[in-house]
Every structure is written in structure tokens, then in C-alpha cells.
Amino acid sequence: MTDVTARFDKMAPGGHPNIRPRDAATLILLDRSGPQPKVLLGRRHHGHVFLPGKFVFPGGRVDPRDRLMSVGSALDPRAQAKLMLKIQRPSPAKAQALALAAIRETLEETGLLLGSKRTEAPKVPPGPWSAFAEARVHPDLAALHFITRAITPPGRARRFDTRFFATDASAIAHRLEGVTGPDAELTELVWVPLDEAKRLDLVAITEIALTHLQEHIHAGFSHDLPVPFYRLLRGKRVREML
DSSP states (O other): OHHHHHHHHTSOOOSSOOOOOEEEEEEEEEEOSSSSOEEEEEEEOTTOSSSTTOEEOSEEEOOGGGGGOOOSBOOOHHHHHHHTTTSSSOOHHHHHHHHHHHHHHHHHHHOEEESEEOSSOOOOOSSTTHHHHHHTEEOBGGGOEEEEEEEOOTTOSSOEEEEEEEEEGGGEEEEOTTSSSTTSSEEEEEEEETTTGGGSSOOHHHHHHHHHHHHHHHTTOOTTSOOEEEEEETTEEEEEEO
């Protein structure tokens, strides 16, 4: 864990006024169809104020409408239980909204719809989720694995309480074209061998998430595995296990 701890130390407090972190979710897509596992990363537009030019997993803030989206399958109870730890007003609905936010953000940033196609359309709230109704794709949360969680240190211009999920690329049920490009939030998408991904221009927490993804894969990719949780508590860097 020495390397992971060193990367966590890069997440030092900044000089901005302290703000409350917002709930967020990120999704790691894992392609294990070839000899080497690959992960999907996107390069953020160089004009963005937040993480310009960095390679990231698709993700972002939870939207209130995520709670209104129907699902094809529920979260694994073990993942749901871990998502409800160390939060205010825990509930299954909040845990589900976190997982759905990761799926919605993946749609918005990559054009990939994750789930299963059915003859009937899912019930969707207004907004981006309408693409799932048009494609008749129902999000399958049972396939999502909760990998790690991290809260942006105090003093940063933007702070997030981010849950990192992972799922197999076989969950891709539909694709929308033209979502990425020179003027989009992600200018390009790349499938990178897991062992080579850390050579890209990443932020510390992305490196940490990749490390824990590798650990989960080597340990059997089970929902029973503990989930590391990184944050600063009373000025000290803390790594807890959920």
C-alpha cells in the first residue's frame, strides 16, 4: 500500500475557501475479452477549468432525477450496504441513485448506454435518461462493483464525494454517435491495457482507483471485497475500509 499512500498524499488541501463536497459517481468500464484487461479512459478538453487535458473515467455529480430512474436489476445487497456506510441519511434509494449517476454520466460523456435491451421501454425522468427509453435499455445495477470512494480534500475549488464503480464492457447495450470530439467535454476515448493506464496523464485518485481495480480483479472481483475510502479527517489523511 506504500504506492497508494504516496498517491493519496498528492491530494493535499488547497487554498480555496472550504466548501461541502457534492455526491458524485464514476464508472470504470473493463474489457476482459482479450489477453489483457483494458479500461476506458477519456481525455478532458484542454479548455476546461477543472482537470484540463487529464485522462479520466466518465463521471460527475448526482442529479436529483437519478432517484426517479427505473432499473432492470437492483444493486447487489453487499454493494448497497457499503454505499450506505459513512453518509448522512443513508437509504437504499440514495445508494441506487449513486450507481445510476455513474451510468448516466457515462452516457452523457461517452454515448454508451449500459444495461440490457428489452421490448418495452423503461420509465424515465425528463432529461438525459430519455435516451434509455428511446433505445429500450434498462440499467442493470447488479453488474456494478463498488471499487473505492474518495472525498476531495478541503480547500479545493471543487469538492466531490466520489464513488468509483466498475463493470464489464459487455454491459454496453447501445451507442450514441458524436458525443465525444474536439468541442465536447471528452475530446477522445481510449481503451488502454490496465497495466499501461497509469502511464497516461492522470490525477492521483484515478491512479488509486486503477490500483484497487487491479486488486479486485486479482481477488476474484467479488462484492464481498472491502472498499477503501479516502478522506481528510481532522486534518489527517485517512484510509478506511467499508
